[in-house]
Amino acid sequence: MKRAADIAMIFIGLIVILQIATKADAAARSQIIRQICDNQLENNQTQFVPNFVKTTDLLGAEIRSSFIGTAHVGTGPDTNYGLAQCYGDLTTEDCILCYAEARTVLPSCYPKNGGRIFLDGCFLRLQNYSFYEEDLGPNDIFICGKTTNNNRLFGNTVTRAVTNAATDASRRNEYFGREQMQVPNTRNEYVYVLADCWRTLNQSSCKSCLQNASATILKCLPTSEGRVLNTGCFMRYSDTNFLNPLAITSSSSQRGKIIAIVVSVVSSVTVLTVAVMIALCIYKRKYIQKKRKGSFIDAKKLAKILNDSRLNFKYSTLDKATENWSESNKIGQGGFGTVYKGVLPDGREIAVKRLFFNNRFRAADFYNEVNMINSLEHKNLVRLLGCSCSGPESLLVYEYLPNMSLNLFIFGDETKRKTLNWEKRFDIIIGTAEGLVYLHENSKTRIVHRDIKAANILLDLRFRAKIADFGLARSFQDDKSHISTAIAGTLGYMAPEYLAHGQLTEKADVYSFGVLLMEVVTGMENSRNETTEYTDSLVSIIWKHFKRGTVAEVFDPNLMMHVYPNINFQKDALKVIHIGLLCIQEDPSLRPSMPKALRMLANDDELLPVPSNPPFINEETMEFNITQKLLGDDDSSSVATISHDLFYPR
Template sequence: MKRAILVPSITITTLVILLLPDALFADPRAQTINFRCGNILEHNTTIFASNFVANMENISDQVRTSGFGIAVTGSGPDANYGLAQCFGDLSLVDCVLCSSQARSVLPQCYPWTSGTIYLDGCFMRSDNYSFFEEYTGPNDHIVCGNITRDNSAFQESARQAISEAVSAAPNNNGYARARVAVSGTANESAYVLANCWRTLSASSCRACLENASASMLGCLPSSEGRALNTGCFMRYSNIDFLNPIPRNGNSRGRVMVIGLAVASAASVLIIGAVIGVYIWRQRIIQKKRKGSSDVKKLVKTLHDSSLNFKYATLEKATGSFDEANKLGHGGFGAVYKGVLQDGREIAVKRLFFNNKNRAGDFYNEVNIISSVDHKNLVRLLGGYMAPEYLAHGQLTEKADVYSFGVLLLEIVTGRENNRSKTTEYSDSLVTTAWKHFQRRTVEELFDPNLMLHNYHNINIKNEILRVVHIGLLCTQESPSLRPFMSKALEMLVNGEQLPEPTRPPFIDENTMELYDTSENTLSPLEHENVASVAGISHSIFFPR
């Protein structure tokens, strides 16, 4: 699809570029000529910064439409006064580029109250007082070029062009440009730009330009010079730096070309949309096919691994999936509490795959978990999820508290809370700790390497007993009963009385019945008219 649209896109881009006005290809002249900050600190940095940001946003919005912006935000010493203006030969596009560059630099004056920046194409200033009518000041100065032109004819042409611009600008909204050919040369000229800020009156503009021109003439015989005054900007050069005036051109022909470009663009977009819809539909079909394949893989995995109960067994254990036994609803179906004939409590997730794509997600989850063998993770017997994840489809912060409790028990006992595929089934560490706690024989669990027989201080044993107690509080079956991590740490440090822990989420594996898939195992592919898939996984939980 990318290749199909690439060539038409290039064609559209080419047509659009050919139609762009000449001014778009002009130079935004965003080079910084001078940047300075004030020497007075802000009164309240928070308020002033807020006012500055709001003011700059307001000014930027104005510049986008008129090439000029002026705004005031706040009052008193924390007020912000701002002004931005592009020079008269810049298009709006170039103006936005130039003013954006100025705005990115001006905040560097923080936390000073004022900042001024002159670029070759625009000007921006911010202060905490109204400076809008000022046209001269102590910071007025000139910037001269490094190349000297001893040609007296050029100097004369530069003086004449400067004079013409100073005379014309006050009566032309403060802007003028001039070009005077250098006598005795084939194509050399002197170019001048003069621009006053729009906040000045005609008389103030004239006074500013006269002052600026007098100073700038001091740059001669340099080939280039600039005057950066409080209320105006002037520049002369032997290079044509001025942006061209847009040409009108043949309106009728231009309209025809625009019409052809629009028609071509519309055609390409329609073709691209059709191709996109086709590819999208193909991907949907492929996903549906993949979802159906994943359902088959899921059923085969469960059957080959003997991870199925007879449906009748689970139905009886849950009271025919009675709503009274419903624990919650997760991402793939509802979870029910059940009791087997031997008295063991189980949780059964009844899967709902009304969308075959979801079978793929569940298949991937089962496939990944079943292949994991790590000391901090349990093996997949009939499906494993944390109790709160099974009941509600999401983990809580208390899952990490549970892991912390297991870690405490491992430290005290010197045992690992894990079980490999080659070992016999036995009680987990949390289960064992709980049983000893109930029998008041926790000391039997202590790691012999602690060598407590070398210590006669009873407080040491009490502290270790306290650690076991806190570990059991962190591994309680109900997440809501587990303390927050901050509280668990506080219990370890302080000597406050501890509440009695409730039982952890464990099942005695040694009495677990064997899986039997020889009778009436319900397959989702054999009963497509049934809303639920009864290849039910039997989830047995062990502490991590």
């Protein structure tokens, strides 16, 4: 298996080299300029989604060979008509890359019945009617740059270059024109222009579209950049050279074609070989997982279960509840999705986590979170109300917690920092500990959360803690001491043995909980310490003060502003720091279990042993360990996955 892995790595290296070689003389220009979604909803979700997917597949197959693709799938109002086209100066490889980006993003228009997306290198449009001969329309817009060039000669040069490119494009069968023109009386100042019509237009419509674009784009002067996004054409000018070299039309062209064919064949064989290797690894992993009870439920089966259960919400219901995903209702943004506040018809406030995924790994996380949290019920765990698992998006519906997440209060602005006195913070600590005890002591399967941090501790109206975000959680049986799994979590909160070897136990959550205790007491964040006074990690700072007996010096100053007539605040805070240090000891066997940690926190008569040295995992060490993991420097097969704040991010 090791030899096979080595071969796979060699092939992957070849792919990277080929891609670098291709990029040397061209750029995919896959930057998204504007996406426009229609206002009307699709007619029949059951038909619309598969038609949409098949249409984009057909377009992808065509665009590989001819830089343009048209396709339509379905009948009646559920028909999907599609058009994709790359601009005339892209290479085949860059055209494919640009289309891949467009295809990934445009489905976010769903459940609208159509939309279009302009990139700097290509265009994609899908509708439920035939639009191929349209050249102008109500959605046509122009976008200007932010910098200005007040040289009158620059403006004159833009005018001439735009006219030349438009004339060139309307005369050629390629529907493509470009111009490079030097600004008079300057040494290194040029104007670059690209004009492109969709090839479904006739010559007359192309000319009309480009004439309109030429007149419109001049409205951007004196800015140094301008674009026109018309229904039937695209135009851009800039004082920066964005144009790719055109193919050489000489005898060397034939040589280039031969090279391209060879590269294509080698790439295909390479990709096929790597795909086979990956498939074997996936098969092996799935075979092992099927032998374990408590592993992932098959995604397709779970999707059907969810569709037929009380948990399922109609997409239209959630769309309406969030006012069509209004920006004003957005309450969080993370790397894998966005969270919106919504109000159901019965008046209930909800939080909807909106995930758009286009691969099975994110889908697996979605189904895992639904399955995991639906089987749990505890006052300190966020309550799942339901989900929607149809269409190109998947949605999770939670109870709405008005105070959102703990990190907003302990790392936020001064007003929020002052809101949480010691009593409230201590109650949050106890509630979080009780929630973790429930997960670790679950009668059916032990559950490790894997991403305990302040951003994943939500607060209700009375500031009671509720653990959220179970997308990375894993469960295993009582007869297992640990499980080996891909690394996932947030740097600064991951236990050293898990980061180094991928060995997961409940003690990984204990470590994260220990870091959380220190953050709650100090108001400083372990993973992002940007103060001028301290350059070490929070763990390192706390340990140094603990040995000196000066921990009180790093207490959150906002805690000092409150009066505590019935408690000894400083004594309690010192105890919490002590327990936090016990939780983050490098040797996991020395860390207390969560039930033990809870008893230490709740009872004053519990004996606290002297903590041993923490691992001092600083940012540099973390990056080194992650790099070693990705390069396969150990014998595990895990891959580092660093999470973002998925629920109520900062």
